[in-house]
Amino acid sequence: MHLFAPLELPNGSWLPNRVAKAAMEESMARQPGQLPGAEIEDLYRHWARGGSGLVITGNVMVDRRALTSPRTIVLDADTPLEPFRRWAAAAGSAGAQVWMQINHPGRQVRADLPGVAWAPSDVGVSLGKHTSAFARPTAMDESDIEATIARFATTAGLAEEAGFHGVQIHAAHGYLLSQFLSPRVNRRGDRWGGSLENRARLLIEIVKSVRARVSEDFAVGIKINTADFQRGGFDTDEVARVLGFLDGLGVDLVELSGGSVESAATMGRTADATLLDREAFFLSLAERLVEVASMPLMLTGGICRRTTAERVLERGFAVVGVATALAIRPDLPARWLAGEDTHVPPPRLRWKDQDLASAAVLAIVRAHMSRLVRGSEPRLKIPPSLLLALDMLRDRGSVRAYGAWLAENPTPQETTPLPG
Numbered sequence: 001m002h003l004f005a006p007l008e009l010p011n012g013s014w015l016p017n018r019v020a021k022a023a024m025e026e027s028m029a030r031q032p033g034q035l036p037g038a039e040i041e042d043l044y045r046h047w048a049r050g051g052s053g054l055v056i057t058g059n060v061m062v063d064r065r066a067l068t069s070p071r072t073i074v075l076d077a078d079t080p081l082e083p084f085r086r087w088a089a090a091a092g093s094a095g096a097q098v099w100m101q102i103n104h105p106g107r108q109v110r111a112d113l114p115g116v117a118w119a120p121s122d123v124g125v126s127l128g129k130h131t132s133a134f135a136r137p138t139a140m141d142e143s144d145i146e147a148t149i150a151r152f153a154t155t156a157g158l159a160e161e162a163g164f165h166g167v168q169i170h171a172a173h174g175y176l177l178s179q180f181l182s183p184r185v186n187r188r189g190d191r192w193g194g195s196l197e198n199r200a201r202l203l204i205e206i207v208k209s210v211r212a213r214v215s216e217d218f219a220v221g222i223k224i225n226t227a228d229f230q231r232g233g234f235d236t237d238e239v240a241r242v243l244g245f246l247d248g249l250g251v252d253l254v255e256l257s258g259g260s261v262e263s264a265a266t267m268g269r270t271a272d273a274t275l276l277d278r279e280a281f282f283l284s285l286a287e288r289l290v291e292v293a294s295m296p297l298m299l300t301g302g303i304c305r306r307t308t309a310e311r312v313l314e315r316g317f318a319v320v321g322v323a324t325a326l327a328i329r330p331d332l333p334a335r336w337l338a339g340e341d342t343h344v345p346p347p348r349l350r351w352k353d354q355d356l357a358s359a360a361v362l363a364i365v366r367a368h369m370s371r372l373v374r375g376s377e378p379r380l381k382i383p384p385s386l387l388l389a390l391d392m393l394r395d396r397g398s399v400r401a402y403g404a405w406l407a408e409n410p411t412p413q414e415t416t417p418l419p420g
Contacts, residue, residue, distance in 0.1 A: 001206050002018075003017065003018050003019060003309055003310055003313060003315075003320070003336065004017040004018070004019075004336075004337050005017065005018060006052075006053075007053070007296065007318055007319065009219060009252040009253060009296065010146075010250070010251070010252050010295060010296070011216060011217055011218070011219055011220075011250070011252050012216075012217060013097065013165065013217055013219060013252075014015050015053040015054050015096075015097055015229050015319070015373030016053040016095055016097075017051075017052075017053035017333070017337075018031070018053060018097060018313060018318065018319050018320055019051065019052050019053055019054075019065050019257075019309065019319075019333040019336070020052060020053065020054035020056060020298060020319050020320065020321045020322070021047050021050070021052040021054065021055045021096075021301075021320060021321075021323070021326050022056055022159055022255070022321035022322060022323040023056045023057060023058050023059060023101040023168070023170075023223070023258040023323070024058050024323050024324070024365060024369075025059060025068060025072070025362070025366075026040055026043065026058045026366070026369055027058075027069050027070065027071035027072065027366055028040045028043070028071060028073075028369070029071045029072055029073045029192040029208075030083070031071075031398065031401040031402065031405065031413070032401060032404070032405040033066070033074075033079075033080075033405060034061070034064065034072065034073055034074040034402065034405070035073065035074075035080070035083045035084075036073055036083045036087040037068075037083065038088070040073075040087060041086055041090040042090075042132045042372075042373045043369055043372055043373050044057075044090045044091035045090045045091075045093060046086065046098060046330040046331075046373075047091065047326060047330050048090065048091055048092065048093045048094040048128065049093075049094050049330070049331065049334075050326065050330040050331040050333055050334055051094075051331060051332075051333030051334035051335075051336075051337055052096055052322070052326070052333050053080075053096055053097065054096060054097050054098075054099065054319065055091045055092070055096045055097070055098045055099070055331075056099045056100075056101050056168055056221075056255075056321075057087075057091070057098070057099070057100050057101050058072075058073075058101065059072065059101045059102070059103035059170055059175075060072075060073045060074065060075050060100050060101060060102055060103065060155065060159075061073065061074045061075070061076075061102075061105070061119065062075070062076060062102055062103065062104050062114075062148070062151040062152050062154070062155040062333070063076065063085055063116070063117045063148070063411065064115075064406060064409070064411050065077055065406065065411050066104055066105050066106070066109055066116050066117070067105065067109065067113060067402070068103070068109070068175075068397035069110070069117065069395070070107065070110075070113060070395055070396075070399045070401070070402045071394075071395070071398045073154045073159055075100070075102075075159065075160075076151060076154060076155060076158075076410040077154050077412040078156070078409070080400070081158060081161060081162050082276035084158070084159070084162035084163075084164075085162045085163050085220055088100075088164045089163060092163075092165070096211045097165040097166065097219065098163075098164050098166075099164060099165060099166040099167055099168050099219060099221060100155075100159040100166075100167050100168070101162045101167070101168040101170055101223070102152060102155045102156060102159070102168070102169060102170065103175055103176075104118075104148060104151070104152075104165050104169035104175065104176040104177070105175050105176060105330055106118055106119050106120075106137065106174075106177075106178075106179045106365055107119035107123070107124060107125055107134070107135070107137035107176075107179060107185070107258070107271075108125060108134065108174055108175055108261050109134065109135050109209070110133060110134060110135065111132065111133055111135045112399055113133055113135070113399060113402070113403075114402070114403045114406055114407075115406060116138070116366050117134075117135035117136065117137040117138065118137055118138055118139075118144060118148075118176065119137035119138070119139060119140070119176070119185060120139065120140060120179055120180045120186040120187070120188050120193060121139050121185060121187040121188055121193070122136075122137060122138065122139045122185060123184070123185050124136050124407050125174075125261060125262060126262060127261065127262060127355055128355070130355050130356075135259075139188075142190075143179065143190060145192060145202060148176070148202075148206075148211070149202070149205050149206050149209050150211055151210070152169065152206045152209065152388070153206070153209040153210050153213040154213075155167070156210040156213055156218075156220075157213040157214060157215050160188075160214050160215065160218045165218065165219055165319060166218055166219025166220060166221060166252065167205070167210065167214075167218075167219070167220060167221065167227075168221040168222065168223055168253075168255065169206060169207065169210065169220070169222045170219070171203050171222055171223060171224045171225075171342050172223045172225045172255075172257045172258070173223075173225070173257065173259060173260050173261075174226050174228070174259070174260025174261050174262060174263075174280035176364070177203050177206070177397070178200045178224075178225060178228070178234070178260065180192065180193075180199055180200075180201075180203065181199050181200060181203065181224075181225075181234045181238070181242070181288070182199075182228055182234045183199065183232060183233070183234070184228070184229075184230060184232050184233045186199050188228060191233065193381060196238050196241055196242070198273065200242050200245055200281065203222070204245055204246070204249070207220065207222070207246065207249050207250075207251060208249060208385070211249065211250040216250075218311045219252040219253070220250055220251055220252055221251065221253040221255065221298075222246070222251055222253075222254050222255070223250055223253065223254075223255040223257060224242065224254060224255070224256065224257075225239065225256075225257060225258045225259065225260075226239060226241060226256045226257065226258045226282040226285045226286045226289070227239070227258055227274070227285060228258070228259065228260060228263060229258055229259050229263040229270035229271055229274050229281075230260075230262060230263050230270075231271075233263075236286075236288070236289070236306065239256075239287075239289060240289055240292045242261060243289060243292055243293045243294075243295075246294075246295070247294045247295075248294075251295050252295065252296070253296050253297075253298055253318070253319060254293065254295055254296075254297050254298065255298040255299075255300055255319075255321055256282060256286045256289065256297060256298065256299050256300070257282065257300050257301050257321075258281065258282050258285075258301060264354070264355075264358045268281060268302060268346075268348075279298060279302050279303060279304065279305070279308045280301065280302055280303050280308050280311065280312055281301040281302040282299060282301050283299060283311075283312060283315060284292060286299055286317075287315045287316065287348060290315065290316035290317065291316075296318035296319065297317050297318055297319075298317065298318065298319035299312050299317045299318075299319075299320060299321060300320075300321025300322070300323060301321075301323075302346065303320055303321065303322050303325070304322070304324070304342045304343060304344045304345060304346060305319045305341055305342070305343045305344075306336040306340070306342070307341055308321070308361050324344075324346045324347075324365055325344035325346065325370050326379065327365045327368040328344050328368050328374070329342065329344045330372060331381060332344060334358050337355065342395045345408050346361075347361050347363060347364045347365070347384075348361070349384055356388075359388060359391075360385065360387065360388040361384075362383045362391075363384065363387040363388045363390075364384055364387055365397040366379055366380070367387050367393065368380065
């Protein structure tokens with residue numbers, strides 16, 4: 001299948017081509033309010049002009065008390081919609097479909113952030129000497145779980161009202177839904193834990209609730225790990241079974257990725273020493289899932305040249321997800337369409353502390369995004385260590401601003417009923 005052939009989704013809508021701008025965390029929320037603003041609108045106009053057929057936003061939080069970073073955007077029952085309407089219009093200004101990625105971080109929240117740190121069980125993030133940077137989570141009770149299902153549905157409905165064409169439910173990278181899927185983290189003995197059917201229940205109920213809330217032609221996607229890449233974690237055999245559970249639930253596209261904060265597979269390294277492909281990191285593991293999936297699949301992770309993207313399609317995937325390369329060259333799909341095989345290698349750091357190196361790479365990517373907004377060329381001369389320090393310094397002020405806003409604006413009560 002040609003990289004720039006259109007794709008009809010199960011809901012009857014069309015993607016103009018097979019290249020998707022995959023989600024990256026922009027950390028550009030306008031404060032107070034954790035809202036999209038002019039900066040993120042400008043950034044997404046660059047991606048809109050770049051030629052991707054599908055543009056997926058960075059993760060938007062469904063619960064204002066639980067953020068992946070102090071500059072993360074929130075959309076819940078009390079959020080004003082006009083800033084999101086402008087964001088959707090900017091991202092879709094060149095004809096691409098625009099999906100909002102919706103997420104709850106669960107236990108992957110920083111210790112310095114106010115709010116809640118929830119997990120299926122009282123199992124915290126383990127990251128060696130950096131463990132203390134993360135909050136100790138509280139095991140969710142039944143009411144917490146039911147409220148979370150309602151929040152995902154509320155955010156999806158508001159995204160549709162704001163003009164987005166779909167949502168992507170984030171169940172990968174060690175966030176809350178990924179935590180429920182993981183037998184390492186989910187040690188519950190009730191209907192939400194134990195067997196895979198129980199561990200997948202939260203994801204399934206959220207999909208049902210979201211699909212019941214939105215219109216038929218509004219897309220519902222899922223992002224899920226090919227594997228957690230941790231011993232005893234969620235693995236590829238279980239992913240295949242979860243894809244079966246999703247059959248018939250109105251899922252339009254499943255994106256396959258991998259890893260978590262404890263196993264940075266999206267950075268090309270794993271906690272269990274699994275050897276990843278040099279490009280398209282998860283292709284070898286994920287390609288057998290094509291045979292069992294009833295819905296189109298998208299592969300992301302380390303794709304940065306046209307020949308690699310074409311190889312992914314040849315293996316049976318419907319969509320190719322590109323992330324970091326588009327932060328550096330937002331017009332990469334247009335260059336590929338013009339016949340160029342432009343190669344945009346991801347930034348890599350050979351620091352001894354690999355966890356710190358991962359944080360610095362994220363700071364580099366965010367710096368590239370900021371340069372796009374300013375109209376600058378993608379050339380960074382600032383040392384990565386300084387970029388990381390500047391990022392951390394900026395975060396301090398953002399933590400204070402977020403804390404003050406949250407104290408004045410407590411979480412709204414959700415009323416969306418559970419499906420069934």
